[in-house]
Amino acid sequence: MADGPRTRVQYRRHRSDHSFNDPSSEAGKEASLARSSEPARSSTPGSAPGTLLSAADVARVVDRMAHQLIERAATGGPASADGGLADLVLVGIPTRGAPLARRLAARIQAFTGTGVDVGTADITLYRDDLRLRGVRALEPTVLPDAGIDGRLVVLVDDVLFSGRSVRAALDALRDLGRPRSVQLAVLVDRGHRELPIRADFVGKNVPTSRSQQVKVHLAEVDGVDEVLVTEATGTEAAQ
Amino acid sequence: MTTYLIKGARPLGGEPADILVKDGRIAAIGDSLSATGAEVVEAAGLIALPGLVDLHTHLREPGREDAETVETGSRAAALGGFTAVHAMANTDPVADTAGVVEQVWRLGQEAGLVDVVPVGAVTVGLKGERLAELGAMADSAARVRVFSDDGHCVSDPALMRRALEYVKAFDGVVAQHAEEPRLTVGAQMHEGDRSARLGLTGWPAAAEEAIIARDVLLAEHVGARLHVCHVSTAGSVEILRWAKSRGVQVTAEVTPHHLLLTDACAESYDPVFKVNPPLRTDADVEALRAGLADGTIDAVGTDHAPHAVEDKESEWAQARPGMLGLEQALSVVIETMVEPGRLDWAGVADRMSVRPAAIGRVDGHGRPLAPGEPANLVLVDPSARATVDPAALASRSRNSPYAGRELPGRVVATFLKGTPTVLDGKAVK
Amino acid sequence: MKRHLLEAADLDRDDATLVLDTAAQIDQALAGREVKKLPTLRGRTVVNLFYEDSTRTRISFELAAKRLSADVINFSAKGSSVSKGESLKDTALTLEAMGADAVVVRHWASGAPHRLANWVRGSVVNAGDGTHEHPTQALLDAYTIRQRLGRLDGVRVTIVGDVLHSRVARSNVGLLHTLGAEVTLVAPPTLLPVGVGSWPAEVGYDLDAVLPKSDVVMMLRVQAERMNASYFPSAREYSRRYGLDARRMAALPDDAIVMHPGPMNRGMEIAAEVADSVRSTIVEQVANGVSTRMAVLYLLLGGSPQ
Ligand SMILES: [Zn+2]
Numbered sequence: 001m002a003d004g005p006r007t008r009v010q011y012r013r014h015r016s017d018h019s020f021n022d023p024s025s026e027a028g029k030e031a032s033l034a035r036s037s038e039p040a041r042s043s044t045p046g047s048a049p050g051t052l053l054s055a056a057d058v059a060r061v062v063d064r065m066a067h068q069l070i071e072r073a074a075t076g077g078p079a080s081a082d083g084g085l086a087d088l089v090l091v092g093i094p095t096r097g098a099p100l101a102r103r104l105a106a107r108i109q110a111f112t113g114t115g116v117d118v119g120t121a122d123i124t125l126y127r128d129d130l131r132l133r134g135v136r137a138l139e140p141t142v143l144p145d146a147g148i149d150g151r152l153v154v155l156v157d158d159v160l161f162s163g164r165s166v167r168a169a170l171d172a173l174r175d176l177g178r179p180r181s182v183q184l185a186v187l188v189d190r191g192h193r194e195l196p197i198r199a200d201f202v203g204k205n206v207p208t209s210r211s212q213q214v215k216v217h218l219a220e221v222d223g224v225d226e227v228l229v230t231e232a233t234g235t236e237a238a239q
Numbered sequence: 240m241t242t243y244l245i246k247g248a249r250p251l252g253g254e255p256a257d258i259l260v261k262d263g264r265i266a267a268i269g270d271s272l273s274a275t276g277a278e279v280v281e282a283a284g285l286i287a288l289p290g291l292v293d294l295h296t297h298l299r300e301p302g303r304e305d306a307e308t309v310e311t312g313s314r315a316a317a318l319g320g321f322t323a324v325h326a327m328a329n330t331d332p333v334a335d336t337a338g339v340v341e342q343v344w345r346l347g348q349e350a351g352l353v354d355v356v357p358v359g360a361v362t363v364g365l366k367g368e369r370l371a372e373l374g375a376m377a378d379s380a381a382r383v384r385v386f387s388d389d390g391h392c393v394s395d396p397a398l399m400r401r402a403l404e405y406v407k408a409f410d411g412v413v414a415q416h417a418e419e420p421r422l423t424v425g426a427q428m429h430e431g432d433r434s435a436r437l438g439l440t441g442w443p444a445a446a447e448e449a450i451i452a453r454d455v456l457l458a459e460h461v462g463a464r465l466h467v468c469h470v471s472t473a474g475s476v477e478i479l480r481w482a483k484s485r486g487v488q489v490t491a492e493v494t495p496h497h498l499l500l501t502d503a504c505a506e507s508y509d510p511v512f513k514v515n516p517p518l519r520t521d522a523d524v525e526a527l528r529a530g531l532a533d534g535t536i537d538a539v540g541t542d543h544a545p546h547a548v549e550d551k552e553s554e555w556a557q558a559r560p561g562m563l564g565l566e567q568a569l570s571v572v573i574e575t576m577v578e579p580g581r582l583d584w585a586g587v588a589d590r591m592s593v594r595p596a597a598i599g600r601v602d603g604h605g606r607p608l609a610p611g612e613p614a615n616l617v618l619v620d621p622s623a624r625a626t627v628d629p630a631a632l633a634s635r636s637r638n639s640p641y642a643g644r645e646l647p648g649r650v651v652a653t654f655l656k657g658t659p660t661v662l663d664g665k666a667v668k
Numbered sequence: 669m670k671r672h673l674l675e676a677a678d679l680d681r682d683d684a685t686l687v688l689d690t691a692a693q694i695d696q697a698l699a700g701r702e703v704k705k706l707p708t709l710r711g712r713t714v715v716n717l718f719y720e721d722s723t724r725t726r727i728s729f730e731l732a733a734k735r736l737s738a739d740v741i742n743f744s745a746k747g748s749s750v751s752k753g754e755s756l757k758d759t760a761l762t763l764e765a766m767g768a769d770a771v772v773v774r775h776w777a778s779g780a781p782h783r784l785a786n787w788v789r790g791s792v793v794n795a796g797d798g799t800h801e802h803p804t805q806a807l808l809d810a811y812t813i814r815q816r817l818g819r820l821d822g823v824r825v826t827i828v829g830d831v832l833h834s835r836v837a838r839s840n841v842g843l844l845h846t847l848g849a850e851v852t853l854v855a856p857p858t859l860l861p862v863g864v865g866s867w868p869a870e871v872g873y874d875l876d877a878v879l880p881k882s883d884v885v886m887m888l889r890v891q892a893e894r895m896n897a898s899y900f901p902s903a904r905e906y907s908r909r910y911g912l913d914a915r916r917m918a919a920l921p922d923d924a925i926v927m928h929p930g931p932m933n934r935g936m937e938i939a940a941e942v943a944d945s946v947r948s949t950i951v952e953q954v955a956n957g958v959s960t961r962m963a964v965l966y967l968l969l970g971g972s973p974q
Contacts, residue, residue: 122697125708125736125966135669135970137686138693175703427778435863438778438800438838443862508779552757554777556798 046209046229053204053227058187058218061203062100065185066107068201069154072183082114087180089117089148093157093169094139099220100187101156117144121155121176126168141172148177154201158216160186163197188227190214240657242266244274248282248618250608252584258287260614263657267610280662282618285651288588290322290615291569292595292604294385294414294492295468295540297561298324298355300346301339302331307545307635309343312565313352315543315634317660319565320617320650321353323596323604324543328360329390335360335371337379344381352660352668356601359383361402361413365391370402377409384600387414389468390515392450394420399454403463410600412464412490415454417475418516422446427556429502429517437505439555442517444472451475455482455489466598467491469542471516473526480535490598492540493527495564495571496640500524504640510551510558511638514544517560531590532581538595541568545636563639566632570646573621578647603656614657623649633666669967672785672792675801676842684846688811690963691956698735698959709738712969715768717759717784718795719745719775724930725795728954729772729804732961738969741766756780760787770969773797791968799833805929806839808960810847812949813884815956816925821848826878827869828854828910829888829937830899832861836929837888841869854878856910858899859890875910879919886927887912887937903936913939917947925949 053061073084085108092101098120105116122139124130155169166184173182185201190208208214208229215228245258250268257272258265293316299307307315309326316324326343328334334343340357347355359376363369365388376383386406393399393415402413423446428434430441451467455478458465470476470491482489496514501521504512512518530536544561551558572591576582582590596605606612627641653661660667669686670678679687698704714733716726726742733740743763763771770791773781778798785792796802814820825844831837831853844851851869853860864871872878879885890910892903900906912926920926926938926947934940943950 122693125694125697125706128707128710130708130970135967138690138697140693141697171707175701175705430862432863432866435861435866436838438798438835440799441862508782549755553755554775554780554783556777556779557756 046212047206049212049229049231051226052188052206052214052229055225058225058227061187062103063107065187065201065203066104066111069104069185070108070112072200073152083112084152085112085114085116087152089119089144089151089153089179090185091119091121091143091148091153091155091169091173093155093165094120094122096158096216096218096221097156098139099218100158104156104185117146119143119148121169121172123165123168123172126171127164128168129164141176143176148173148179150178150180152181152183153179154183154185156185158187158218159214160184160189160197160199160202161192161214163193163195166197167195187216188214242274242277243280243654243657243659244272244277245280245282245287245618248285248287249584250287251588252286255283258608258616260654260657263614265608265610265612265614265616268608280618280652282651284622285618285620286584287608288320288584288617288619289592289605289608290617290653290655291320291591292599292601293321293324293541293543293565293568294466294538294595294599295389295494295542296324296326296565297329297542297544298326298343299545300330301342303547305635306547306550309346309355310350310352311633311635312543312545313347313350313355314666315563315565315632317352317653317655318633318650318664318666319567320569320619320653321565322615322617322653322655322660323354323356323601324565325356325358325385325599327389328358328387329365333360333364334358335363335365337372337375337381340376340381340383341379351655352666353655354601354604356385356599357381357383358385358387358389358414361386361388361393362398367391367393367395367398370398370405373402373406373411374409377406377411384409384411385414385466385598386411387416387468389414389416392416392418392420394418394450396453396457400457400461403454403458403465404461407461407463412466412598414466414468415450416468417447417450417454417470419446419449422449426517427513428505429519431502431520433502433505437508439505442515444474444519444523447472447516448474448478451478455479455487458489459485459487462488464488465490469494469497469516469540470527470530470536471497471519471523473523476526476530476535479530483535490537490594491535492538492595493531493536494540494542495568496542496562497527498524498531498539498575499571500640505555508555510553510555511562511640511642513555513558513560514542514562514640515560528575528581531576532586537590538598539568539572539591540595541565543634544638545634546638547636551638561638563632563634563636566634567627567639567641567646569619569650570648571641573648574646577621614654616654617650618652620649620651621647623647625649671968672781673803673964673968674781674785674792674794676803676806676839676846678803679843679846681846681848684807684810684843687807687960687963687967688814690967691807691811691959694962694966695959705735705737707737708966709733709736709969712738712769713767714738714740714770714772714965714969715763715766716740716742716795717763717771717773718743719773719777719780720796722774722796724954725774728957729793729795729961731958732965735958736962736965738769738965741768756783757787760784764788764790770965793964793968796835798835799838800835801839801842802835803839803843804957804961804964805836806843807964808953808957809836809840809886809927809929810843811956811960812927812953813849813925815952816949817883817923820844823849823883824852824881825849825884825886826852826854826882827886827888828875828912830859830890830894831855831864831888832859832899833891833894834888840886841867845869852878852882854910856900856906859894875916876919879916880921882920883924884927885912885920885924886929887932889929889931889933890937892933892936907936911937911939912942914941917942917945920947927953929953
């Protein structure tokens with residue numbers, strides 16, 4: 001398993017895919033990838049269906065990401081007594097990015113004794129694919145009282161797929177303030193990027209085929225911590 | 240003139256018989272008739288009725304020939320089984336002079352599809368201010384006997400009294416559009432639960448009933464004949480029943496649409512269902528059917544009211560009131576009265592031919608099916624059912640409230656004074 | 669959600685709650701921001717089709733659409749082909765040809781939005797039709813009540829005035845009932861429709877009897893012209909019997925609020941000191957109108973496939 005940031009190679013490798021089977025959204029990470037019964041075209045064999053991360057794995061991955069964030073805060077910005085953590089804001093992208101951001105903050109506090117600001121930014125109103133996805137209920141956008149201006153904002157999401165959610169989040173951030181720097185942390189990077197976007201912190205890289213789904217379950221939302229890879233079924237594909 | 244031998248029809252729904260039509264009259268009725276050179280019309284399973292008579296038709300000519308003409312309306316009437324229709328006076332110019340009623344009458348004769356019997360306006364220009372020359376219209380070639388300001392109520396009680404009295408001189412009758420205008424300012428539909436919810440100004444039942452009550456008292460007082468157009472409420476039926484029990488010379492008609500449809504139709508805001516008086520409630524529909532069945536209501540009058548597309552494809556409030564009726568009238572009566580067993584075929588003949596002809600004093604119509612009588616008759620297939628397609632109607636307009644509705648009964652043939660105007664369900668000319 | 673919002677009955681309890689929740693999220697997302705604009709409906713076209721002057725409602729919808737980055741076309745009946753006798757249907761076909769994704773229609777004729785909905789593919793939003801309904805007004809009223817009182821379930825709402833001619837009353841009775849509020853209508857009997865008994869609301873004629881049991885009093889605009897048609901004898905008598913003044917306001921429970929859809933006839937149905945009191949939500953209603961309409965446009969347009 002490869003940790004750390006991925007390059008843009010994947011993006012190029014799969015460029016040819018999306019003209020044929022353009023998910024145009026990251027809905028595929030929660031629902032189906034294929035919007036029609038057309039078979040997915042992909043040169044990537046994907047991962048074997050099943051449980052990718054257990055609850056213990058998820059906890060371990062979150063801990064490692066927390067350590068990486070502490071390291072980045074200490075080295076990324078101007079030196080400060082608290083190791084740069086006061087400068088850091090973790091902004092979760094609902095739904096599952098929000099509890100993930102809170103967990104990361106809690107682990108950072110556990111490791112360093114220093115609290116970290118957490119916020120959420122609902123990106124629904126910034127999506128460019130509403131026509132395809134349909135409307136959904138909005139979730140709160142909450143920023144720390146100190147705001148995000150001049151700070152290091154780390155967007156937190158569960159799965160990185162096409163990159164469109166992140167792009168929408170960047171648009172939302174632009175309306176919310178002017179951070180010094182914006183970085184990205186994801187629990188799972190499953191490839192198939194459609195935009196030149198990469199994550200700065202990746203819990204786990206997972207090669208997938210487009211026909212597969214990656215489902216992240218978190219206790220706060222789903223009652224259980226786990227990451228699953230499944231093959232889309234016909235009925236799911238029709239949704 | 241061609242001789243026709245109608246084989247195996249059931250006169251008034253009775254035993255099958257052959258009917259020989261010759262020289263414009265019924266020459267014979269009996270078993271296994273034969274006639275050399277006669278054109279045979281196979282009519283097994285069909286009901287033979289006297290040609291239907293409508294007391295209430297808007298033919299729109301002169302003035303709105305884009306909506307209907309005497310000829311297109313006559314064709315629609317023939318296809319509906321009618322051999323005579325009363326052409327309402329609210330044309331442009333208004334039929335309030337001998338000249339206009341004669342023009343309409345002549346156009347009807349030229350079309351030759353039904354006998355068009357002009358109705359004369361009661362007041363000049365339908366304005367409700369002073370009497371039109373009723374006598375001149377009565378004496379004209381059109382022989383007007385029915386006078387009506389239909390579309391408007393003769394609301395002035397003194398004027399109504401004078402009209403009722405005056406037409407006695409030539410055995411005329413005033414056909415009242417019963418609507419107290421002060422109670423229906425801006426009215427759009429029946430006033431009740433639905434109008435409250437739809438935000439459409441209500442047309443209260445009392446506005447009709449108040450005028451009918453007033454008019455039957457006036458008719459009684461002056462000993463005149465009164466005819467009430469398009470009765471639409473249960474209360475009106477009650478008043479009529481009371482008046483008839485007192486011996487008042489009052490007659491009344493009900494439209495096919497008031498027998499079938501209710502104000503629920505307005506929920507679509509589709510102005511095809513906008514009509515005056517408005518569609519009422521289920522309880523009113525039931526009372527109207529009962530009134531027609533027991534004879535309190537004498538006749539079915541179509542109030543056939545063609546309107547051009549632009550007058551109907553609009554906001555409800557903007558649309559003109561009225562709906563087509565001639566071509567589906569008999570079907571609606573079969574659906575609402577015959578099939579539920581409330582009226583037999585003799586009853587249909589009575590309410591759609593005999594009584595309306597008598598009310599209008601129309602000679603040669605509404606006569607028994609008997610040798611020597613004028614051959615005005617219609618053959619109906621009671622078992623046929625068809626879905627109404629407005630595009631297939633003979634009327635020039637398309638505002639049928641029955642579009643898409645399946646109705647029973649089909650007019651197979653209509654004979655006007657011995658000449659077929661409809662054969663095989665199609666207009667002959 | 670249905671494709672169109674024509675009347676309050678188009679919203680079931682879940683839909684209505686979703687609209688209010690969405691409006692609340694939008695409000696929160698935009699609170700304190702300098703740039704109150706979201707890219708949500710970029711590339712979508714919203715037509716404001718107004719057959720009746722209503723600057724307030726038109727501006728509210730216009731602002732809502734623009735804050736969601738939709739292209740907005742204002743199509744006023746005045747000075748356009750509409751006033752030259754073009755039929756509603758022809759206008760609808762024109763809008764259709766322009767590719768309108770939503771048509772916000774204000775019309776003097778009850779049911780005109782229903783007719784329009786038969787002729788256009790986009791969503792139709794009723795911005796007030798005749799004496800029928802004004803569903804977005806009811807939504808913003810419900811939103812305002814929930815914001816002030818924290819709930820709608822069991823809230824006692826008294827609607828006072830010209831119910832007969834009021835689209836606001838019709839929509840509010842339907843929507844507030846859907847959302848669990850208890851509605852009472854108070855008016856002179858002449859200004860209540862025949863058939864009001866079938867509405868999910870109590871009906872009364874005595875304002876003073878109802879006020880102590882009201883959490884919300886919603887005053888309807890009463891046009892003085894109505895007295896010419898004998899709906900009531902005089903403006904003075906109307907005001908005395910059905911107007912909300914300081915004395916009557918004092919009879920309300922402590923946390924009760926006073927609403928008015930505007931524009932107000934100060935001194936007629938509402939006294940100036942009431943309109944300007946802390947109980948009055950009249951200014952909030954205007955602000956809430958924008959976020960509620962944003963929510964409606966988002967929910968109708970956001971996901972509808974072309
Ligand atoms: Zn009439």
